[in-house]
Amino acid sequence: MTKAIAALGLALVLTGCAQEAELVPAPGETLPPPPYGAADPLTAEDLLELDPLAAPERNVELRRESEEREEDPFDLPPPK
Template identity: 80%
Template sequence: MKKATCLTLSALLIAGCAQKAALEPAPGETLPPPPYGATQPLDADQLLELDPQAAPERSIELRRESEEREDDPFDLPPEDPDDN
């Protein structure tokens, strides 16, 4: 019983540690300069957004039928070292 109470209390304390304040640069530091062509510097939330190339959308297209693989001219067997 005492162990379960300690684990529950520990879990609640750890869950309460999450920071809810807005992100700010460290003291004495500044945000990076704005991208070329931008009129204003980006804020912290905009800087944390992923580029579409960094996180592409997932293709969920399913194959409905099995397909024959095309012949691959570069799929060659390994060279035999004794042929030299």
């Protein structure tokens, strides 16, 4: 009986994790003021977007085939 209640409780907790709703400030709180020169204040979704410097796009081609690496002058053996 207790296992069934625990499983039901766990199921209820997990269903709350997938809940999606529009983001709004907590009661009594406001969104930060708009940046200087902005025409409209930012929405919660705008504030959640990452700055390009925070999550840059990868622009380096990964090695897809076995290739000999170039000589690395800083690849030194460990000190004794």
